[in-house]
Amino acid sequence: MTNEVRLKELEKERHIGSAGVTIERDVPQIDMSDFHLRRAEISESLWEAATDIGFFQLINHGIPQSLIDDAFDRSAAFFDLDAQEKEKFPLKPGTNAGWEYKAQVRPSTGTADQKESYQITLPRMANLWPRESDVPDFKPTMLAFERMNWALAMRVLSCFTSKLGVADDLFVEGHDPLSPQYQSTLRLIHYLGMEDATPEDFKYWRAGAHTDFDCLTLLHQKQGQGGLQVCPGKDADGRVLGWTDVPPVGGVITCNIGDMLMRWSDDKLLSNLHRVRMPKPDESLGPRYSIAYFAQANMDTVLQGPKGIYEPITGHDYIQMRLGANFGKK
Numbered sequence: 001m002t003n004e005v006r007l008k009e010l011e012k013e014r015h016i017g018s019a020g021v022t023i024e025r026d027v028p029q030i031d032m033s034d035f036h037l038r039r040a041e042i043s044e045s046l047w048e049a050a051t052d053i054g055f056f057q058l059i060n061h062g063i064p065q066s067l068i069d070d071a072f073d074r075s076a077a078f079f080d081l082d083a084q085e086k087e088k089f090p091l092k093p094g095t096n097a098g099w100e101y102k103a104q105v106r107p108s109t110g111t112a113d114q115k116e117s118y119q120i121t122l123p124r125m126a127n128l129w130p131r132e133s134d135v136p137d138f139k140p141t142m143l144a145f146e147r148m149n150w151a152l153a154m155r156v157l158s159c160f161t162s163k164l165g166v167a168d169d170l171f172v173e174g175h176d177p178l179s180p181q182y183q184s185t186l187r188l189i190h191y192l193g194m195e196d197a198t199p200e201d202f203k204y205w206r207a208g209a210h211t212d213f214d215c216l217t218l219l220h221q222k223q224g225q226g227g228l229q230v231c232p233g234k235d236a237d238g239r240v241l242g243w244t245d246v247p248p249v250g251g252v253i254t255c256n257i258g259d260m261l262m263r264w265s266d267d268k269l270l271s272n273l274h275r276v277r278m279p280k281p282d283e284s285l286g287p288r289y290s291i292a293y294f295a296q297a298n299m300d301t302v303l304q305g306p307k308g309i310y311e312p313i314t315g316h317d318y319i320q321m322r323l324g325a326n327f328g329k330k
Contacts, residue, residue, distance in 0.1 A: 009299035020231075023242035027230065028053070029252070031257070033060035033234040043159035048242055048259050050160065053232045054270035055246075058156075058218075058253040063148045063249050068220055071145040071291055074138045075100050078118060078130060079289075089128045096318065097124035114206045120146060120186040122177065128312060146186045149293035150177055153184075153216050156255065157295065164265055165306050169272040171215070174315075175299040181299040183315060184214075191227070191276065191288035206288065213322045214258035214294040221248035225288040228254065243275070260297060265306030 028049040049056035078086075083101075091098035101116040120142055129139050157171035175184055191206045206227055208306060221228065229243040246254055262271040279285055297303060299316035313321075 001322055002109055003238055016152035021242045022229070023244060025232070025244040027055070027244070027254070028056040029059055031060050031153070031189055032058050032062065032152075034060075039159070040317075043162065046156060046159045048135075049165050050269045051268075052278070053230075054190065054272035055230045055232070055254065055256045055274070056154070057246075058255060059251070061152055063152060063253070064223055067145055067148065068251065069318055070137075070141050071220070072222060074135060075118075075190070075289060075291060077135045078138060078188065079116060079190040081130070081134060085130075086116075086118075087128065087148075091119060094294055095121065095124045096183070096319075097121040098128045109327050115189055115191045117190070118188045121183060122146070123180050142186065145291075146293070147177070149218050150175070150184060152253075153218055153293060153295040157261075160265070160269065164268065171297075172298045173294055174213075175215070176298055179300075181297055181301075181316075183295045183296050183299050183319065185296065187294065188293045189292065191289045191290075193285065193287040206278060209273050209275040211271045211320055212256060212258035212274055212294065213260060214296040215264065217256050217258060217297040218293040218295075219254045219256075221246075221254065221292040222250075222289050223248055223250040224284060225286075225290075226281060226283060227276045227279055227288060229275050230256070232270075258292045258294070259298075259301065259322070260315070261315070263318070264297070264303045266307045266309040301329065 028045065030042060030045045030049065031038075035042060047055065059136055086099045086101075089099045091100040096119050098114070099118045100278060102114065103176075132138070154172045154175065157175075158168065161168050161170055176182060187232065209231070219228070226245065226248050228246040228248070231243050244327070257269045257271045259271045261269050276288070295321060297315035299314060301315045301316060302312050303318060306314040
């Protein structure tokens with residue numbers, strides 16, 4: 001990837017650390033029920049949302065609420081462990097697997113996100129699972145949850161193939177979970193509570209403005225734990241047009257297109273900015289939990305759009321390039 005393309009992607013995140021303005025927008029909700037019978041209708045709705053705002057929400061998506069609740073319960077139990085216990089599962093550079101604490105510094109803010117996270121990237125999890133005695137039922141719950149998110153992500157991505165004029169199985173084969181080259185990630189996130197915070201603390205962001213590196217993100221939020229904001233784009237002068245709050249609704253999955261898919265689609269599918277703001281005075285100051293599934297093309301998958309606007313690049317090289325460009329490391 002050339003320096004010009006790299007700069008183009010990173011410019012989305014730079015110079016936008018300020019609060020900006022908040023405006024109301026409709027985030028499209030797409031009903032995934034009866035998928036095989038309604039596929040054409042669903043595909044049209046997804047395409048419209050993905051080429052317009054770049055964000056949408058899925059309802060009747062097929063992931064049982066009981067499994068979502070179990071995943072959140074196991075996530076909270078993991079983050080409740082003492083720091084010295086969590087330090088046994090460190091995220092090592094280039095792996096996107098394991099635990100990290102206040103480790104992401106966004107180009108948009110220059111400060112660390114106020115959160116800790118635990119990444120599950122299946123081929124890289126050796127010695128990174130907590131013991132059953134420490135977090136009961138953690139591994140089987142997360143394995144089941146990861147696979148159901150993969151299946152849903154593949155349904156969404158498969159709806160774009162006909163519009164792009166590519167093979168029906170392009171994205172499913174490109175994210176093969178049985179391959180050792182699989183690099184999609186389930187990320188458990190714990191934003192730190194603000195109960196004892198100082199006024200200075202509220203000048204930071206729980207997560208600074210950014211785009212995602214992946215093809216598609218599925219985000220699960222907990223009812224009553226808000227703060228997610230989205231921004232569809234900028235005006236001709238490069239100014240952010242405005243931020244829109246996305247209220248957390250149980251069982252509703254918020255999705256966004258990532259930079260990898262935007263490139264793979266020759267810029268037809270739009271990757272847009274989002275962030276997590278600090279709670280407002282009338283909102284809960286407690287911790288915020290979310291779980292994101294990042295569908296990232298396998299390491300050996302070659303990314304090139306049907307029109308060949310960008311040079312081909314493998315999934316591995318693309319992610320490593322973005323890590324190095326954004327965070328100064330691989």
